[in-house]
Amino acid sequence: MDLFNALVALSNFVIIPAIAYGSQLALGALGVTLIYGILRFSNFAHGDTMAFGAMLAVLITWLLQSMGVSFGPLPTALLALPFAILGTMALVLLTDRVVYRFYREQKAKPVILVIVSMGVMFIMNGLVRFIIGPNDQRFSDGERFIISVREFKALTGLKEGLAIKTTQGITVVVAIICVALLFWFLNRTRTGKSMRAYSDNEDLALLSGINPERVVMYTWLIVAALATTAGVLYGLDKSFKPFVYFQLLLPIFASAIVGGLGSPLGAIAGGFVIAFSEVTITYAWKKVLKYAMPESLEPSSLVQLLSTDYKFAVSFVILIVVLLFKPTGLFKGKSV
Amino acid sequence: MKKLLLASAAGALLAGAASAEEIKLGVILGFTGPIESLTPSMADGAELAMKEVSDSGKLLGGSTVASVRADSTCVDAAAASAAAERLITSEGVKGIMGADCSGVTGAILNNVAVANGVVMVSPSATSPGLSHANNEDNGLFFRTAPSDARQGVVMTEVLMEEGIKEVAVTYTNNDYGKGLADSFQAAFEAAGGSVTINAAHEDGKADYSAEVGALASAGGDRLVVAGYVDQGGSGIVRAAIDSGAFDTFHFPDGMISNKLQENFGDEIEGSTGQHPGTDSPGAAKFSELVGDSFDATSPFTPESYDAAALILLAMQAAGSSDPAAYKEKIMDVANAPGEQIFPGELGKALDILAGGGEIDYVGATAVELIGSGESAGNYRQIVIDGGKIATAKYR
Numbered sequence: 001m002d003l004f005n006a007l008v009a010l011s012n013f014v015i016i017p018a019i020a021y022g023s024q025l026a027l028g029a030l031g032v033t034l035i036y037g038i039l040r041f042s043n044f045a046h047g048d049t050m051a052f053g054a055m056l057a058v059l060i061t062w063l064l065q066s067m068g069v070s071f072g073p074l075p076t077a078l079l080a081l082p083f084a085i086l087g088t089m090a091l092v093l094l095t096d097r098v099v100y101r102f103y104r105e106q107k108a109k110p111v112i113l114v115i116v117s118m119g120v121m122f123i124m125n126g127l128v129r130f131i132i133g134p135n136d137q138r139f140s141d142g143e144r145f146i147i148s149v150r151e152f153k154a155l156t157g158l159k160e161g162l163a164i165k166t167t168q169g170i171t172v173v174v175a176i177i178c179v180a181l182l183f184w185f186l187n188r189t190r191t192g193k194s195m196r197a198y199s200d201n202e203d204l205a206l207l208s209g210i211n212p213e214r215v216v217m218y219t220w221l222i223v224a225a226l227a228t229t230a231g232v233l234y235g236l237d238k239s240f241k242p243f244v245y246f247q248l249l250l251p252i253f254a255s256a257i258v259g260g261l262g263s264p265l266g267a268i269a270g271g272f273v274i275a276f277s278e279v280t281i282t283y284a285w286k287k288v289l290k291y292a293m294p295e296s297l298e299p300s301s302l303v304q305l306l307s308t309d310y311k312f313a314v315s316f317v318i319l320i321v322v323l324l325f326k327p328t329g330l331f332k333g334k335s336v
Numbered sequence: 337m338k339k340l341l342l343a344s345a346a347g348a349l350l351a352g353a354a355s356a357e358e359i360k361l362g363v364i365l366g367f368t369g370p371i372e373s374l375t376p377s378m379a380d381g382a383e384l385a386m387k388e389v390s391d392s393g394k395l396l397g398g399s400t401v402a403s404v405r406a407d408s409t410c411v412d413a414a415a416a417s418a419a420a421e422r423l424i425t426s427e428g429v430k431g432i433m434g435a436d437c438s439g440v441t442g443a444i445l446n447n448v449a450v451a452n453g454v455v456m457v458s459p460s461a462t463s464p465g466l467s468h469a470n471n472e473d474n475g476l477f478f479r480t481a482p483s484d485a486r487q488g489v490v491m492t493e494v495l496m497e498e499g500i501k502e503v504a505v506t507y508t509n510n511d512y513g514k515g516l517a518d519s520f521q522a523a524f525e526a527a528g529g530s531v532t533i534n535a536a537h538e539d540g541k542a543d544y545s546a547e548v549g550a551l552a553s554a555g556g557d558r559l560v561v562a563g564y565v566d567q568g569g570s571g572i573v574r575a576a577i578d579s580g581a582f583d584t585f586h587f588p589d590g591m592i593s594n595k596l597q598e599n600f601g602d603e604i605e606g607s608t609g610q611h612p613g614t615d616s617p618g619a620a621k622f623s624e625l626v627g628d629s630f631d632a633t634s635p636f637t638p639e640s641y642d643a644a645a646l647i648l649l650a651m652q653a654a655g656s657s658d659p660a661a662y663k664e665k666i667m668d669v670a671n672a673p674g675e676q677i678f679p680g681e682l683g684k685a686l687d688i689l690a691g692g693g694e695i696d697y698v699g700a701t702a703v704e705l706i707g708s709g710e711s712a713g714n715y716r717q718i719v720i721d722g723g724k725i726a727t728a729k730y731r
């Protein structure tokens with residue numbers, strides 16, 4: 001019985017939050033990694049692309065809510081998601097036309113493109129604040145919990161409770177669907193194959209008649225869809241605030257680099273590595289150990305490896321270790 | 337000719353000593369920077385007191401008071417010190433109503449005010465670091481806002497009365513949060529309670545599952561959230577409720593606003609909190625006095641009125657606008673014994689003081705100076721009842 005309690009406490013405070021957070025990071029990191037693989041630069045504007053997509057979803061959700069449309073127990077934002085993706089696609093294609101294409105034609109070095117993307121980041125940053133403001137916005141509705149702590153306790157009679165939020169469930173399901181679709185697209189379709197070919201060897205791809213502008217356009221479209229989905233899921237699960245997306249850029253890049261830049265599988269693994277290490281290393285194990293250990297060995301201290309202040313430091317330590325010993329990342333991406 | 341000049345100069349001097357002068361007071365507040373939305377009404381509050389005193393014509397035989405504003409920026413200690421230096425050396429102010437934020441207030445006090453011997457009365461600096469137990473300030477610094485150390489004690493009293501002996505504490509990672517959390521922990525443990533964990537959280541993050549995991553593991557009867565309601569504080573509370581880690585919370589001043597009620601409603605039923613506030617009739621009289629000319633309920637605005645009033649009343653009590661003389665009188669006019677003085681009654685107070693009587697300045701915020709000259713503070717204790725913030729009592 002005690003072991004069950006330990007397991008439930010661990011799932012409630014570590015495993016479930018980390019899986020949800022990891023899925024959100026993975027979706028974000030996939031976008032970063034795709035841009036890096038095909039356009040060959042680190043896109044710093046990715047966080048703010050997420051914010052822009054999520055902002056569109058918030059606005060459309062409000063519109064739907066005011067028209068009385070709802071999605072039953074699921075959040076209305078899921079209905080708004082496709083429209084938000086279309087809007088974000090338009091925005092990234094526009095920035096590509098106006099900004100990035102110029103530098104691509106110049107064959108600018110990646111470092112120049114990185115700096116250009118920072119400029120784009122600041123503009124998008126301002127655009128989002130200009131439209132919706134810098135404050136917290138709440139747009140989730142529908143059922144809040146798949147199972148709440150109280151229900152779980154009544155159901156099992158355990159002392160510890162377990163809560164699974166609807167948004168956490170949706171995050172994981174949507175992330176799995178997105179990843180499955182993406183891999184099917186990259187491995188099975190003609191366009192996907194041409195994208196991989198272009199990523200592996202640009203010159204060979206050009207020789208075999210692949211149209212680079214088409215590849216670039218498809219990449220942006222996929223990235224916009226991924227970014228918006230990640231942004232909306234994150235906003236639903238936590239709350240929508242423009243500044244938060246800007247800060248999310250760091251763990252997203254850490255995930256992409258740990259996994260191996262340019263490798264989609266690596267981005268997903270990296271997302272979960274970062275999320276789990278952030279949560280487990282700073283978790284105070286006292287509660288779990290109290291259940292799992294015999295009474296005589298009960299810990300009196302918190303059994304916390306690192307204070308939660310150092311949450312972000314954890315991802316960076318992992319990042320440094322990976323870069324030192326395996327510069328291409330866990331899944332053999334391109335070296336940075 | 338020479339004699340005539342000397343005589344007339346001496347005459348002028350004599351006349352000057354006996355008759356009215358124009359007294360300048362500095363108003364140093366962060367008109368630009370993080371609290372720029374609060375400072376205009378704070379300055380208006382202080383200037384209202386100066387105008388009231390000037391109009392009465394009773395200060396030091398009919399002296400008038402002029403305000404000179406300067407920008408403390410709230411964050412830039414060098415800019416604030418330069419502004420204060422200018423006020424004292426080139427404008428010749430006799431006292432400073434300010435500064436506002438704790439950091440710049442300390443900088444002005446140590447670099448400028450003590451060196452020049454000018455009195456400062458801050459309406460809003462709450463850092464415990466500004467309490468001068470050993471007279472490092474030469475008795476020049478006062479404040480009409482309570483120190484956060486005081487809030488830690490009040491918070492302990494509230495929790496102890498609720499029968500809560502074990503709490504977890506999380507604070508926003510800055511001077512305010514850390515100061516408050518530490519002073520609370522000290523007070524709570526001294527009163528026999530135990531703090532299971534005292535952990536920081538960063539503002540502006542959206543994910544607080546790691547923080548709440550640690551807090552939940554440490555356990556406690558209640559979670560004390562020394563944060564900001566429109567920043568990380570709400571994120572922590574949200575994550576704690578969702579994961580079932582804590583059902584009730586205790587909120588210091590940074591968390592108490594309508595936003596709290598909007599965000600959580602009856603999900604935090606039974607939670608408690610406190611923030612500076614008073615049921616003294618002074619607050620109502622101040623609002624009445626201000627009318628529509630500015631927002632009398634804006635934070636620290638009544639404190640600003642009281643700060644300026646205290647300086648002027650102390651001058652009257654000392655019979656001089658010299659800071660070295662009137663600094664001794666500030667505690668006397670602020671505290672009992674004497675006749676109670678409310679906002680709008682400064683003229684009456686000047687009369688009593690001129691007649692050699694004693695006053696007990698109550699003002700808009702029920703001023704009671706303790707320790708080295710800081711407000712004892714009045715707190716409104718709240719409880720979440722039926723999803724609404726309700727007043728439990730004042731203490």
